[in-house]
Amino acid sequence: MEWSSSPTPSAAFIFFSFFRLFLSAFSLSSEHEDFQNPNDPCDNSFEPHSENYPVVELEYPNTGASEKFILLAPKDPDHYNPIMCLESTLHIILKDYLTPPQRAMFGTLPDACFADVEMPIPIPSVPPPIIVESELSSPSPPPLSSASSPAPSVSEASSSATSSSSIFSSVSSVSSVSSFSSISSMSSFTDLSNHATPCALGPPSVDYLRLLQRAINKHDGPLFLKVMNAINALLRLLKYPPVPADPFDPLPPNAFQEAVRAWGFIPQGVIERVVEEVYQRAVGPNVAQLKHYQAFSSSAYGELMPTLVSRIIRDTALHEGSLFLDLGSGVGNVVLQASLQTGCTSYGIELMEQPAKLARSQLEQFQVRCRMWGFRMGEVELEEGDMLKSRRVDELIPKADVVLVNNRVFEPLLNEAIRPKFLDLKEGAIVVSLREFAPLSGVTERNLDDISAIFQVTKKNYHPGHVSWHGLGGDYYLHRVDRECYASIKQQFENTASTRTKPVRSSRLRR
Structure with a gap:
């Protein structure tokens, strides 16, 4: 440390x-x-x-x-x-x-x-x-x-x-x-x-x-x-x-x-106290402004609580040498906590102006608070813009170790538009989301040629109070890129198909 x-x-x-x-x-x-x-x-x-x-x-x-x-x-x-x-x-x-x-x-x-x-x-x-x-x-x-x-x-x-x-x-x-x-x-x-x-x-x-x-x-x-x-x-x-x-x-x-x-790592109590101090000073006085959005749209605002962020960090083995991306980063809570807790390099992009502004304010407060508490955090880059059009997103996706997409209220068209970007992810990279991008059942003949076939999906549960939009529990999903496994399964399907299909000679050729 x-x-x-x-x-x-x-x-x-x-x-x-x-x-x-x-x-x-x-x-x-x-x-x-x-x-x-x-x-x-x-x-x-x-x-x-x-x-x-x-x-x-x-x-x-x-x-x-x-x-x-x-x-x-x-x-x-x-x-x-x-x-x-x-x-x-x-x-x-x-x-x-x-x-x-x-x-x-x-x-x-x-x-x-x-x-x-x-x-x-x-x-x-x-x-x-x-x-x-x-x-x-x-x-x-x-x-x-x-x-x-x-x-x-x-x-x-x-x-x-x-x-x-x-x-x-x-x-x-x-x-x-x-x-x-x-x-x-x-x-x-x-x-x-x-x-x-x-x-x-x-x-x-x-x-x-x-x-x-x-x-x-x-x-x-x-x-x-x-x-x-x-x-x-x-x-x-x-x-x-x-x-x-x-x-x-x-x-x-x-x-x-x-x-x-x-310390081998920053104690969890210290992490949560710093996160809370920063939020109270940077976001708290302006929280009413975050409610100005269209309900049930892709721009609806919601936050993952620090306890859930810590679980995701453990699930994905995020560490100091990792690159973490948050597509739709809101006020920057997850990006900032990830860099604080692990020392990793983090990048977040947010479309809406007010959350993006508060994220920049939180970053400034985080840097001040870390100095006050006596430790450093990893590098953080924030961008205000469209994740689908950002050149920076396209540059970082191939290098990313973990990508978070809080897509619980994303419209189907937006989820579909994001999926092609995952084709550039490196082997072993993990996509974390609140709704699955790939079926839990894995690769079948029906989705053999689908983009999502490169993922091995694991379903996780979060407890009540771990998200801001309700007090109930729910699910999140880890999508690990495993092209080697996909290639092996695809080869098995192709071999099976070739044994089932035998060529039949035309009767006219026998004459």
């Missing part, structure tokens, strides 16, 4: 570019405060405001990457909820990037989301003492360009995790703070000192994740901000670990960078 060391856009750019989309889609009247100050009924800092929105920041895995989220909830539960987005992203970062010792310093991670799963937090009658040095030496985080500096190999990850564990122990007790880099103030920890609980084998500790659950479930805004400040401080410690005392010692790496390098 390759770590992305490209400079990451500033938090301000990502923050305000998304806010413009958010504000254009939802007016103040459609939002409401999700947090309050339980100790001050007159505190209106968590209420909607025309300019000064209540916000909280979240550190992302890559160096220099962070994002701010509005602390407002939509009145319509189907609309984008930035608070839930933050919770989901934080949960995946902690679950899939950290080692158990690293994760333990944040507290108790729930199995799913943080909301509505609050666990009791024991609070001692007398808070334990907190030792804080009067002066704090706090070097700033390294500049963005430092992400390209050499890092220790993956084999050093275990020793790094061990050293991180000892560092986190000092964080827990908030002592030896002068050794911490990238933490400008220890107030984020001392603000929560009254929530520390005794530990039998060490100094008192704070379960930040349980406190986060409490703040969310109690809608306690001040507590939520304090806990997030502490969590971000710990995340920054992982990203910018303490500088060694010996200036000749190598700089410790970003712990998230080490995690990505140790």
